[in-house]
Amino acid sequence: MNRRPLRRCGATAALSVALLLSACTSSAVNAGGAAGSGGLGDPLFPALGNGGYDVQHYGLDLNYDIKGKHLTATAEITARADQDLRSFQLDLQGLRVSSVQVDGEDAGFSRKGHKLIVRPTGGLRERATFRTRVAYEGTPQEMKDADGAAEGWVKTPDGAFVSGQPAGSMTWFPGNNHPADKATYDFTITVPNGHTAIANGELQSEKVTGGKTTFEWHNAQPMATYLATATIGTFDIRQYRTPDGLPLYVAVDPAEAAKSKGPLERLPEIIKWESGLFGAYPFSSAGAIVDHTPPRVEWYALESQTKPVYAGAPDTATVVHEMAHQWFGDSVTPKTWKDTWLNEGFATYAEWLWEEHEGGKTPQQQFDALYQDGEGDGDGDGDGDENKDGDGEDGRWAFPAGDPGKPENVTATPVYERGAMVLQQLRNAVGDKTFFKILKEWPAKYRHANADSQQFIAFCQERTDEDLTDLFKDWLYGKGKPNWEY
Structure with a gap:
């Protein structure tokens, strides 16, 4: 993350209080095993993340009504149980959950704060791989720093951008929201025609059906939840390759195109230079997303994996900073926020x-x-x-x-x-x-x-x-x- 021109772009004061509360624990059910903990004991955010399982993959299907600011979505989460579980928890802030299934069977669930507590029928055995499907909808709410900086699902006039550090991802999908649990991702994002939906990894398909366009993205390398993006808006798109053959996807809001041109044209040069210093580029694609954010939004940039998101035209030094994060933060991710x-x-x-x-x-x-x-x-x-x-x-x-x-x-x-x-x-x-x-x-x-x-x-x-x-x-x-x- 780049903190210029702001002092920081970290957690909100209100959010900090909420996440410092004791982790939630679920009630007992008629199944063996333990109740998975709510929180991983992070030194700074002890209630973020959840214990008892390790996520392998997220499949996110998002349908966003830009005019109505309404999200209808499902998340399919593939995970492995680290212990016998009678229940487990996911991080989800706001949004209404209509159903939860585990391995195709309806599961009991309840809400407590930003925790979604899931009670699978019969519980889960240690080392078992299981799939949880959560159907949910509502208006995603951004989080605010004490100094006004934005986090979470941040609405823009033509869509939204995502700022996930440290907790914002839970405003738009349920997950194990801590950097210690990395996973691969698939995104299916449907938006009104004329808009583009951009996520991490590589674009697999773009399909128009009626008045909507669906974009499918695949992110094959492990990623922390705070680095996931689903940025939606109207963009000038450029897809090309570096001289070394690395695919690049660069999306720029037209209002930011002129100021962004110079720094973004140096992206292939910066990647080559940093690869010389830090070793082979760690992902299968790279790029950038430059959005035009409303005046109320005080935020600058985040190192979203493969495509840093800039809340306005970046200078060259900022591109260098965010691309260096692809090695330091995105590929090598700290175990806790203390690091x-x-x-x-x-x-x-x-x-x-x-x-x-x-x-x-x-x-x-x-x-x-x-x-x-x-x-x-x-x-x-x-x-x-x-x-x-x-x-x-x-x-x-x-x-x-x-x-x-x-x-x-x-x-x-x-x-x-x-x-x-x-x-x-x-x-x-x-x-x-x-x-x-x-x-x-x-x-x-x-x-x-x-x-x-x-x-x-x-x-x-x-x-x-x-x-x-x-x-x-x-x-x-x-x-x-x-x-x-x-």
């Missing part, structure tokens, strides 16, 4: 490397400027104030990048800037040869998987004789402004 710096620190560092590539500041110069900024007052203006640039409540030294502490910090300044500074200090410690090997080998080892900060620290330590203990202790987890030397 978001593994996404944002790397994507920010990619921006620094790109600026150097373009003849600008080096990453060390970027580091030096951030470290020296605000000496004595926290914000660099010399007036004694402390703001987001220095030591204040939202400043880069306000909390450690590796321990945001509370939900509203998940995409705040330290996660980005201090996260990138950790990487520059790592580079200084291990040297360029080892550092750039780490940039390639880390996403290769955890390709399409999940990893956390401790795994990254161990991964780095295995590749150098330098003792990195104090470096990570001070720069990743230390409170306040660290000493210059590690």
Whole structure:
């Protein structure tokens, strides 16, 4: 996610409270096994996600009435039980559920907060693969940050775009809404003629029936729920291939076409350059979605898998940032939201490397400027104030990048800037040869998987004789402004 021009695009204050509540548990039924937990114990969002099963695949069939802002949908979820279950839970915010079936049989269900509690007839056996079909409808509701930033199903004059980080996907489909449970996806999206529906992966078909058009998309590589998109609107579409043969799908709202042209024309160049740094591009296609959002929407960009979504024309640095996320965040996904710096620190560092590539500041110069900024007052203006640039409540030294502490910090300044500074200090410690090997080998080892900060620290330590203990202790987890030397 890119937080410019906003300070952040993270969870809402109201949402944070709701998701910090104790996880829901379902009532007992006449079947053996346990009640699957509601919540995975995430350090920042403990009620997000659900225990007892692992999703393998989502099949989403969405029919959206743009004029009426009404969604009619079914979700077929293929999962494997991790234990004997008498019930399990899915995350779904709002929307009316009309029926739930498990393996073709009607199942009991109830609602509690953002949890849909499902009680399959006879329960489920450990290691069993089962299919849950949920029929639902209603007007999807976006979520709002305390500073006005949007999340979830965000309505636009000609459709909607999706912002899923950290919890927004549950506003438009039921699922195991946590980055630790990745799955493949198929999307069937029906919209009025003249509109386009865009999802992750590759377009399989486009069929016109009467006054509606149905788009089918297939996303074959595992994906976290927050990275799923179903953006609907009127777009100029360009489909082509990079010189290396990678399929590209670029959709731009006509109102944003002129400003987007230059940065998006560099997309093949950026992918090639990042592939040289980070290893082979991890997915079977790439692209971009640029929407024209109403003035009320304060939001900027999200690294939706294969096609980042931009809420307006991006600059080139933002395209670099969101495409770097395809390796760091989308392919290698953090186990919990506490480790978001593994996404944002790397994507920010990619921006620094790109600026150097373009003849600008080096990453060390970027580091030096951030470290020296605000000496004595926290914000660099010399007036004694402390703001987001220095030591204040939202400043880069306000909390450690590796321990945001509370939900509203998940995409705040330290996660980005201090996260990138950790990487520059790592580079200084291990040297360029080892550092750039780490940039390639880390996403290769955890390709399409999940990893956390401790795994990254161990991964780095295995590749150098330098003792990195104090470096990570001070720069990743230390409170306040660290000493210059590690």
